[in-house]
Amino acid sequence: MKRALKSIALGLLLAAGSLSAQDLAVRAGRVYPVSGPAIDDGVVLIRDGKIDKVGPASRVRIPDGMRTLQANVVTPGLVDGRSVVGLSGYLNQPHDQDQVEKSAPIQPHLRAVDAYNPREVLVGWLREHGVTTVHTGHGTGALVSGQTLVAKTWGNAVEAATLKAPAMLAAQLGSGAFGAEGKSPGNRSKQIAMLRAQLIKAAEYRDKLRAAKGEARPARDLELEVLVDVLEGRLPLLVTAWREQDILSALRLADEFGFRLVLDGAAEAYLATDAIRAARVPVLLHPTMARQFGEMDNASFTTASVLHRAGIPFAIQSGYEAYVPKTRVVLWEAAVAAAHGLGFDAALASITLDAARILGVDDRVGSLEPGKDGDLVLFDGDPFEYTSHVTAVVINGQVVSGTVR
Amino acid sequence: MLRRCVLALLCGLPMLATAQERPIAFTGATLLPISGDPVENGTLLVHRGRIVAVGADVRIPADAERRDMSGRVIMPGLIDTHSHIGQAAGGDNSAPIQPDVRVLDAINVRHAGIAKARAGGITTANVMPGSGHLLSGQTLYLKLRRGNRIEDLAIRLEDGRLAGGIKMANGTNPMRAAPFPGTRAKSAALMRAQLVAAQEYCAKMADPKLPADRKPARDLGKEALCGALDGSRVVHHHTHRHDDILTVLRIASEFNLRVVLQHAIESWLVVDEIAASGVPVSTLLLDSPGGKLETMNTNNATPAILHQTGILTGFHTDDPITDSRLFLRQAAMAVRNGMPRDAALRALTINGARMLELDSRIGTLEPGKDADFIVLSGDPLSVYSHVLESWIEGERVFNRADPDDALRATGGWGAGRDEIETDVLQMESGT
Numbered sequence: 001m002k003r004a005l006k007s008i009a010l011g012l013l014l015a016a017g018s019l020s021a022q023d024l025a026v027r028a029g030r031v032y033p034v035s036g037p038a039i040d041d042g043v044v045l046i047r048d049g050k051i052d053k054v055g056p057a058s059r060v061r062i063p064d065g066m067r068t069l070q071a072n073v074v075t076p077g078l079v080d081g082r083s084v085v086g087l088s089g090y091l092n093q094p095h096d097q098d099q100v101e102k103s104a105p106i107q108p109h110l111r112a113v114d115a116y117n118p119r120e121v122l123v124g125w126l127r128e129h130g131v132t133t134v135h136t137g138h139g140t141g142a143l144v145s146g147q148t149l150v151a152k153t154w155g156n157a158v159e160a161a162t163l164k165a166p167a168m169l170a171a172q173l174g175s176g177a178f179g180a181e182g183k184s185p186g187n188r189s190k191q192i193a194m195l196r197a198q199l200i201k202a203a204e205y206r207d208k209l210r211a212a213k214g215e216a217r218p219a220r221d222l223e224l225e226v227l228v229d230v231l232e233g234r235l236p237l238l239v240t241a242w243r244e245q246d247i248l249s250a251l252r253l254a255d256e257f258g259f260r261l262v263l264d265g266a267a268e269a270y271l272a273t274d275a276i277r278a279a280r281v282p283v284l285l286h287p288t289m290a291r292q293f294g295e296m297d298n299a300s301f302t303t304a305s306v307l308h309r310a311g312i313p314f315a316i317q318s319g320y321e322a323y324v325p326k327t328r329v330v331l332w333e334a335a336v337a338a339a340h341g342l343g344f345d346a347a348l349a350s351i352t353l354d355a356a357r358i359l360g361v362d363d364r365v366g367s368l369e370p371g372k373d374g375d376l377v378l379f380d381g382d383p384f385e386y387t388s389h390v391t392a393v394v395i396n397g398q399v400v401s402g403t404v405r
Numbered sequence: 406m407l408r409r410c411v412l413a414l415l416c417g418l419p420m421l422a423t424a425q426e427r428p429i430a431f432t433g434a435t436l437l438p439i440s441g442d443p444v445e446n447g448t449l450l451v452h453r454g455r456i457v458a459v460g461a462d463v464r465i466p467a468d469a470e471r472r473d474m475s476g477r478v479i480m481p482g483l484i485d486t487h488s489h490i491g492q493a494a495g496g497d498n499s500a501p502i503q504p505d506v507r508v509l510d511a512i513n514v515r516h517a518g519i520a521k522a523r524a525g526g527i528t529t530a531n532v533m534p535g536s537g538h539l540l541s542g543q544t545l546y547l548k549l550r551r552g553n554r555i556e557d558l559a560i561r562l563e564d565g566r567l568a569g570g571i572k573m574a575n576g577t578n579p580m581r582a583a584p585f586p587g588t589r590a591k592s593a594a595l596m597r598a599q600l601v602a603a604q605e606y607c608a609k610m611a612d613p614k615l616p617a618d619r620k621p622a623r624d625l626g627k628e629a630l631c632g633a634l635d636g637s638r639v640v641h642h643h644t645h646r647h648d649d650i651l652t653v654l655r656i657a658s659e660f661n662l663r664v665v666l667q668h669a670i671e672s673w674l675v676v677d678e679i680a681a682s683g684v685p686v687s688t689l690l691l692d693s694p695g696g697k698l699e700t701m702n703t704n705n706a707t708p709a710i711l712h713q714t715g716i717l718t719g720f721h722t723d724d725p726i727t728d729s730r731l732f733l734r735q736a737a738m739a740v741r742n743g744m745p746r747d748a749a750l751r752a753l754t755i756n757g758a759r760m761l762e763l764d765s766r767i768g769t770l771e772p773g774k775d776a777d778f779i780v781l782s783g784d785p786l787s788v789y790s791h792v793l794e795s796w797i798e799g800e801r802v803f804n805r806a807d808p809d810d811a812l813r814a815t816g817g818w819g820a821g822r823d824e825i826e827t828d829v830l831q832m833e834s835g836t
Binding site for chain 1: 691692693696697698701725728731737738741787790818819820
C-alpha cells in the first residue's frame with residue numbers, strides 16, 4: 001500500500017516537473033571534479049541518477065523545485081582499489097569469513113559473486129565514509145584465491161550492486177601464501193613453478209578448444225577456463241606481492257605469459273619503480289597505515305608519493321586485516337599519503353579516478369563529468385583532515401547516507 | 406689508539422648534553438602547555454632536564470642556547486597508557502595468573518618500535534604484557550630515552566622502585582583451554598582466589614609481631630600482588646564488554662585496587678557506573694567496528710561520551726594494534742567524533758600521566774616538570790602536521806631532519822630493524 005502511494009507520488013512528480021527520485025543538485029563551496037580543476041562555489045546537477053552538469057553556480061542554474069544539498073566540499077564517490085568487504089565480515093567469526101578457502105592452493109573458479117554480502121556491516125561502514133565503489137572479492141592467503149568484483153556499496157543483491165564481475169583473478173606470492181606445514185607451495189620457487197605449470201595447462205586447454213571439432217571438444221574445465229581468460233587478457237591477474245623479489249617474480253611471469261598484471265600490496269614497490277614502469281603495470285597500493293611488520297616491515301608512508309613521481313598508475317586500497325580494523329577506510333589512507341609527499345590532488349585521484357581507471361570502470365565512476373553515475377561525497381571541510389566529516393553520500397543520485405561520519 | 410681516544414672524547418659529549426648544563430630557550434613557537442591556554446610566540450626554557458619557564462615573557466639567561474621555533478607548535482610529550490613496544494612479553498602458557506613475571510625482563514631497548522614511538526611524539530609509555538591471561542605480569546612505565554639498558558629508560562620513583570603497574574584482563578582473550586578459565590564466572594573466581602591468597606600473604610609478611618621463622622616463604626607473585634592490594638601498583642585492566650567492565654569495577658571495589666580500564670570498548674554503555682567508581686578509562690579508536698564478538702559495539706564517540714560524563718579519559722596505541730607514529734591521530738579522531746579539542750589534548754598528555762600517577766613529573770609544560778616535549782610543524786590534530794622533534798629531560802631523542810630518524814618516522818627500507826648507534830659506527834669507520 002505504502003509502496004503504491006509512493007509510486008503514485010513519484011508519478012505525479014515526474015508528470016509535474018520532469019523530476020525523478022534520482023534528480024539532485026548539490027551546491028558546494030568547492031567542487032573537486034578530479035577530471036579537471038577544482039570549482040569554487042560549484043554546482044553538480046544529477047538527472048536520472050547520472051551527472052548532467054558540473055560547473056560554477058554562476059553558470060549552472062539549479063532547476064526550480066529540484067532537491068538541493070549544500071556542502072563545504074564535494075568530491076566524486078570514493079573508489080576503494082582493493083578490499084575484502086562483503087566477504088570478510090566485521091565479526092571475524094568463521095561464519096562471516098569467506099575471503100579465502102584453503103583446501104587447495106589454486107582455485108581460480110571461486111567467484112566473488114557467490115560470496116559477496118551487500119548487507120554486511122563493513123560495506124555500510126565504507127558507504128557512510130564516502131566509498132561508493134569497491135573492488136572486493138577473494139583475498140590473500142592462497143596462491144590463487146579466486147575472483148574479485150567491482151560493486152557499488154548500495155543495493156540489496158549482489159546483482160544490483162555489481163559494476164563488473166569478474167574484475168580480476170587474485171593471486172599471492174611470498175610467505176603469506178605458503179601452504180600449511182608439509183603442503184605446497186612451501187617456498188617462493190615452488191609458488192612460481194606451480195603457477196607456471198597451471199598457466200601452461202590452461203594454454204594447452206585453450207589450444208585444444210580452438211582445434212576441437214564436434215565431439216572431440218575437451219570437457220569443460222571451470223578452473224582452466226578462468227586461466228584462459230587471464231592468458232587471453234580478458235581478466236587481469238592481481239598479484240599480491242609485498243617484497244621486491246616477489247614483485248619482480250610477478251613481472252617476470254607476466255612477461256613470460258603475456259597476461260595483464262596488476263600488482264597488489266607492493267610494500268617495496270619503491271625499490272622496483274623502473275621495472276614496474278617499464279612493464280606498464282598498475283599498482284593497487286597497500287593501505288598507507290598498514291602495519292609495517294612481517295613481510296611489510298619495509299613499507300613506508302611515502303610509497304604512494306614515490307609511485308606518483310615515477311609516473312606509475314596506482315590506487316590506494318583498504319586491504320585486509322586478520323584482526324582489527326576489519327576494514328580500513330581509503331579516505332583516511334589517502335589522507336596520510338597526502339601528508340607524506342603525495343599532495344592533495346594526487347591523493348584524491350588515487351581513491352577516485354585513478355582507481356576507477358585501473359579497475360576499468362572509469363566510464364561509470366571516478367570523476368564528476370556529465371554522463372557518469374551520480375556518485376558524490378559531501379564534506380564539511382578538507383576531506384583529508386582528521387577532524388572533517390562526511391556529511392552525506394550519494395549513489396546514482398540517491399542520498400544513501402546522511403550519517404555524519 | 407688515537408681514534409679510540411677521539412671516539413671516547415666524542416662519546417663523552419652526549420653525557421654532558423644529558424646533564425644539560427647550559428639552559429636552552431625554545432623561542433617563537435605556539436606553546437600548548439595543556440595546564441593553561443595556548444601561548445603565541447612563546448618561550449620554553451629548559452635546564453638540567455627540567456622546565457624552568459613557559460610563557461610569552463620569559464627572561465632568557467645570557468648563557469642560554471637559543472633555538473628558533475617560529476611557526477612551530479610545542480606541547481608536552483605524549484603519554485601512551487598501553488603499548489607493547491620493545492618486544493614486550495609476559496606470562497607464558499603455563500598458568501592464567503602470573504604476577505611474578507616482569508615485562509622489564511623482556512624489553513629490547515633497541516627495538517624499532519621504540520624508535521618509531523619517539524618519532525610519533527611519545528615520550529612516556531606504559532609497556533605491558535598481553536591480554537591472553539587473567540594476569541599476564543608486571544608492566545613498566547618507560548621514558549623513551551636513548552640508552553643501552555632497560556634501566557636507562559625506566560622511571561625511578563622517589564622510593565627507589567621502578568614505576569609500573571599490573572596487567573590484568575577479562576572477557577574472551579584469557580578464556581581458553583585449562584588451566585585457563587572457560588567462562589566469565591570462572592575468570593572472576595580464579596582472580597578473586599589469587600587476591601585473597603595474596604591478602605593473607607601480604608598481611609603475614611607485614612605483621613611485625615610475626616617472628617621471621619613463621620613468615621611464609623617468599624613468593625614473588627604474591628609480592629607483586631601486595632603492590633596491587635596496597636595501591637602502589639595500578640592495575641591496568643584489559644576489558645571490552647559492558648558486563649566485563651562492571652566485573653572489573655566489582656573486584657576492584659572488593660579488594661580496593663586502583664584500576665585503569667583499558668580499551669573498554671563498551672564503556673559508553675555503562676558511563677554512570679564508571680563515573681560513580683571514579684575509575685579512569687584509556688580508550689582506543691579503530692578505523693572500523695568489530696574484529697571479534699566482544700567488540701561488535703564499537704563506538705568512536707566513546708571518548709567524547711566518557712569525557713562528557715566526567716570520567717578521566719585517556720588514549721593508547723596498543724602498538725602494534727595501532728602504530729605509535731599515529732598516536733596524535735587517536736585524539737584527532739576523538740575530536741571528529743565529538744570530543745572537545747582541549748579535552749582530547751589533555752587525554753594525550755596529562756590524563757595519561759594521572760593514570761600512571763606520574764602527573765607531578767610529566768604531562769604538562771609547567772616549571773619544575775621534566776623537560777619532555779615535542780615540536781610539531783603545525784596543529785597537532787591536523788593530518789598534515791608532523792612531529793619534528795621529541796625531547797626527553799632536555800635531550801633530543803628524535804629529530805625528523807636526521808635521515809636515520811626520518812626513516813623511523815615514515816618507514817622504508819630497514820625501518821623495522823633494531824636500532825644501532827650509526828653515529829658511532831660512522832666515526833669508527835672513519836666516514
